Amino acid sequence: MKEQEFLQEIKEIELLNEALALLEWDSQTGMPEASSEFRGETVGYLSGISFERSVGPKIQEALTYFETHQDELSELGLSVYKKTKENYELNHSIPAERMQAYNIALTNAHAAWLKARKAKDFAEMKNEIQTLIAFLKEFIPYWKKDETTNYDVLLNQYEPGLTVEKLDEIFAQVKTGIMEIRATIAEKGTVPRTDFLSRRVTKEQQRTFVMGVAQQLGYDFTRGRLDDTVHPFMLDLNRNDARITTRWDETNFSMATFGVIHEAGHGIYEQSIDPKYDHTPLSTGASMGIHESQSLFNEIIIGSNKQFWEKQFPFFKECTAGAFDDIDFETFYDSLKETKASLVRIEADSLTYPLHIIIRYEIEKMIFNENVSIDELSQIWNDKYEEYLGIRPENDLEGIVQDVHWSGGSFGYFPSYALGYMYAAQLRHAMGKEIDVDTILASDDYSPIKNWLTEHIHQYGASRKPNQLILDATGEALNPQYLIDYMKSIYYDVYKINE
Amino acid sequence: MKEQEFLQEIKEIELLNEALALLEWDSQTGMPEASSEFRGETVGYLSGISFERSVGPKIQEALTYFETHQDELSELGLSVYKKTKENYELNHSIPAERMQAYNIALTNAHAAWLKARKAKDFAEMKNEIQTLIAFLKEFIPYWKKDETTNYDVLLNQYEPGLTVEKLDEIFAQVKTGIMEIRATIAEKGTVPRTDFLSRRVTKEQQRTFVMGVAQQLGYDFTRGRLDDTVHPFMLDLNRNDARITTRWDETNFSMATFGVIHEAGHGIYEQSIDPKYDHTPLSTGASMGIHESQSLFNEIIIGSNKQFWEKQFPFFKECTAGAFDDIDFETFYDSLKETKASLVRIEADSLTYPLHIIIRYEIEKMIFNENVSIDELSQIWNDKYEEYLGIRPENDLEGIVQDVHWSGGSFGYFPSYALGYMYAAQLRHAMGKEIDVDTILASDDYSPIKNWLTEHIHQYGASRKPNQLILDATGEALNPQYLIDYMKSIYYDVYKINE
Structure with missing residues (x-):
């Protein structure tokens, strides 16, 4: 050979x-x-x-x-x-006939999920989820290498090197940090005005704005394209063809705005992988978590940056043909960063989002490492929402039935979203030691930011492990404090809290 | 097995x-x-x-x-x-290594064609075309079954059952017929007014109009779609996914109008093939010629019909927001059917188009059956244009270099276009014995026309040969007189000639 x-x-x-x-x-x-x-x-x-x-x-x-x-x-x-x-x-490593049986179980679970959504009742999919869990517990020994716990094995499939031991510590710190910020905001914060966010902005106006922004951020439309879809995604055929998609709401421009900025982050990553990896499995992102770090760098780091929005606001006003002429910049900016507890993960703001992930993480860990009964899950879910976010689902559609992941067998996947947040903030911190990010975002040329990310992350594709990439790029292992600090600085500014 | x-x-x-x-x-x-x-x-x-x-x-x-x-x-x-x-x-039947060599020759010929276009000189591609011809002459004995002449073998690849013997006779009749009509028009015709055809109609206005028309004609947009392209085409993935494309010119609405109507004819054909042929090579058109007969039925039979346009004119005026309010229906209709000799096939009107095909047919026949020298082709081409159309190319780009077909090895393909014209007119005649086409086109429901075509043509896919289909549908073999009669009736009406 x-x-x-x-x-x-x-x-x-x-x-x-x-x-x-x-x-x-x-x-x-x-x-x-x-x-x-x-x-x-x-x-x-x-x-x-x-x-x-x-x-x-x-x-x-x-x-x-x-x-x-x-x-x-x-x-x-x-x-x-x-x-x-x-x-x-x-x-x-899994015997073929067991894998086939699992694939059938997945099809059944998806059908059951649709039924459970209709009935707003987890009971409708309980048996099917139980079956998937049993399959995964059967498969884990085949996959296991040197991981300590069962759930570690699943985590590793999405984020190589990740363990429960690390995540327990990290998520405890994130949870405490976010809950403190939320408590402070609730006590002393001034709630921003947001009424004008529902003003009508046509799809074409939104398109002109977000395509302009995505291009400035480094997304190359000659090697990609933007299409409409129901569930937004980025999909790359190759590094010269990384397509992004979005949905539009003419009375909620911020959805597509942040959506496209997010997907453009994924697209820029794929577009910037070293050509030497073409036609190999290395020509893709290092992991789910690292991929999310790039989309979230765009969405929550750049997308929360005041200099960035101050620079973009005139362009936004131009694109929207005067509809926001009565809104001053501070009011506009603050509106984009409102935070509010919500029951549905995909509608969560950037401050509360990690709590949604932590709840799912804790439940998945109970399933695979503590053998919690399937019958208790719905109650546990609701209790945790009440404890962490102060709101309780009225039915399972607002609760445990909302996500497609479990019925797709994707246990161990959710933490990647939270990793993306933490990696993004940590990268922002490291970047700040080398280039003046705020000044760049106030300027006409954002390329130094993209170039930094390409140099430290993008170019390597999947040839390096996530923890190695983060260590090399930032000089330290994953540290959630950067996310907490970043959230604090953004939200205290928006909510006018002087510490 | x-x-x-x-x-x-x-x-x-x-x-x-x-x-x-x-x-x-x-x-x-x-x-x-x-x-x-x-x-x-x-x-x-x-x-x-x-x-x-x-x-x-x-x-x-x-x-x-x-x-x-x-x-x-x-x-x-x-x-x-x-x-x-x-x-x-x-x-x-062709040895694999010869086929490979041919494929390389095709690549070279395409590159040479691009060069020849730039230089407007056939000499730039002469050797490469010569090579392709030599390959085809080498291959013909492998393909030959019971055909009489070499060129018959090539004709059969696109239109099974077609022969030089038949085509010589048919094309002689068509040529005479068209040249007579042209002579009469030149002598006694009143040239229609066409200045308003270049009025600005936005892409969106054109889209609304042609999509509405295509739908009325029976193209099912839930099993297809309309996209933009440089070179318009219909492409079917399966009978539930027959996509059409067009290009737009805001100062020449008739291009996309007739273009979409044409492609919709191809699409309706594919959408209407019997589902029993799914996932087999029978789930496609019977031949190039039969496929063109369906697109041209839309474009030149329906698209030349006065009742059809009288019915559509109010819709057209509505879509174009008053831009044609000063144009009465007769003037509008006549403008669409102007005829004028042109050097470029794809810009030809429906009366002169068959002459462009006949010229190519005659030259291809000389190449394969009479061994004409490649050095004479450009001159022969120009002489024929002068003889049949009364105009002479000033360079090869206006002449022999204009088409992509020969550099793609597609000799024997051109006649299919003319067959499509003749089949369409013959089908129109047969249809008229069973349903009142003019009255239907003046009505709100065109479905009887589509249903007739589905019953006699579409449903069979490629399970029947073209000549059998035409015989079964019309009760006789291909007869070019119907095309000549149809052209005469349309153009004499437009040019106000009373015979």
Whole structure:
């Protein structure tokens, strides 16, 4: 086996995946709905080929051969070999018939989730979720390497190197920090005016504004595009084709504004990966958490920055044709950073969002490490919302049934969102030691920010582990204090609190 | 070998082709240009798999087995078997290394064509075209079954059953007919007013109008969509996903109007094929010529119909917000049917268009049946334009270099366009014996027209040969007189000629 032969096999799998990516993008943007049955067949067939190749004889042969001939691999070849081995072990260690049974259980769980949403009752999906949990508990021993707890194994699939031990400590600190900020705001804060946020801004006006902003932030529209969708996402076919999507609400411009800024962060990441990783599994983000750190850097770091908005406000007023002429800049800026407890994660503001994640983390940990009964979950969920956010769901649709993740088997995924917040704030802090971020955001040229992120994060693709990337970029391991400090500075300013 | 196994193999090839269709659609509509190199790799790889499967061991086994076991096939299975055999013989009879060499020659010819366009000089692509011709002459014996002449073999690839013998006769009649109409118009005709055709109609106004018209004609937008492109086309992923495209010119609304009506005809065809042919090579049009007959039925039969336009004119005026309020219906209608000799085929009107095709046919026939020298072609081309249309190209870009077809190896393809004209007129005549087309086009419900075409043409997909379809639908073989009669009636009306 030659390195070249191995890389060619990998490339062909990536080419299949690129076709699959386009099929997925099209399904979620412009495909006529009547075509969905046909699409299901096409996607099923192609992903079958792709999966078979990824665990097929040629890959097996390569992994066996290079296990003992790593010296024959170039630096790139070695990185690809390692990543391929990881993916192979994740995909191939489960007996095929159990994996098939699991896939059927996933289909049932998704159907049950839709029913539970309709009934607003977790009971409707309880059995199916229980089945998925049983499958995952059966699979964990196959996946386990040197992790300490069962839940660690799941966490590692989304964020390599992450453990319950670390997260317990980090999330305790984040929870305390956020709850303190919330208590202070409740006690002494001045609530910003927000009535004008619902003024009508046409889709075209919003488009002009957010496309302008995304471009200034470094998203390259000649190597991407912006489309409409129901559930916004970024999807990359390759580094020259990283597409973003959004939905629009003409009486709530801030949704698409922050949505596009967020997705553009994902897109900039993919667009900036080193071309040497083309057609390999390294030409993608390092992890879910690191990917979110890039989208959230845009959305909550830049998107909360006063200099940034002061610079953009005239452009916003121009795009909206006078509809906000009576609003002064401070009032406008403050309105964007209102914080308010909410029951639904995807509607949460940037201060309360991590609490939604921590609740899910704590419950997932109870499921996999403490064998909590499925019958208690709904009550636990509601109690935690009451404790952390001071509000209680009136039914399960406002509560435990709201997210699609569990019915998709994605336990261990939620923490990545919170990691993204913390990584973003930590990167902002490290960046600030080298460049003057506020001054740059007040200027006409944001490129130093993008360049810093490309130098420290983007270029490496998936060739480095998340914890290594963060350590190299910031000089220290994950430290949640930067997020707490950042939130404090933003929200105390908006809520006029002088400490 | 069981029929089911054969049909499963066929289905998987079709699923690959469906992914390829989406990749193609995306390349021509929204793909970021920077992605084209990646796209080339993906398409190259997937079409390689698709081709290998289509001539692979499973298909070979099925063709061998069912050759002697046709009784084991259902009616559908038998139709699929026959079509598969045809495709196999077309694809597999050429030695692989010669086919590869030909593909390289095609790439070179395309590059040469681009150079020749720039230089406006056929000399720049002469050698490459010569090479392609030599390849085709080498291949023809492999493809030849019972055809009489070399050129017949090429004609048959696009329109099964077509021969030089038939075409010579048909085209002679068409040429005489059109030239007579043109002479009469030149002598006695009143040229219609057309100045207002360049009035500004915004893209959105045009869109509203043509989408409304396409829908009324039977194009189902829930099983298709309309996108922007440089070179308009219809592309079907499956019968529930037949996409059409157009380009827009705000100072020439009639381009997109007739363009969309044309593509909608292709789309309606694909949308109306019997679902029993799903996932087989029969779920497509019967031939290039029959496909064009459906698009041209829309464009030149319905699109030239006075009742149709009288009905649509108020809608057109509404969509264009008063810009044509000073134009009475007769003046408007006449403007759409102006005829004028032109050098460029794709800009030709419906009366002169067939002459452009006949010129190409005559030259292709000289190349393959009479071994004319490549050095004479440019001169022959120009002489024929002078003879048939009364105008002479000043350079090869206005002449022999204008079309992409020859540099793509598509000799024998052009006649299909003219067949489409003749089939459309013949279908119109046959339809008129059963339903009152003019009255229907003056009404709110055009469905009887679409239903007639679905019953006689669409539903069969590629399960019947073109000549059989036309015979069954109209009761006679291809007869060009209907086209001549139709053109005469339309143009004599517009040019106010009373015979």
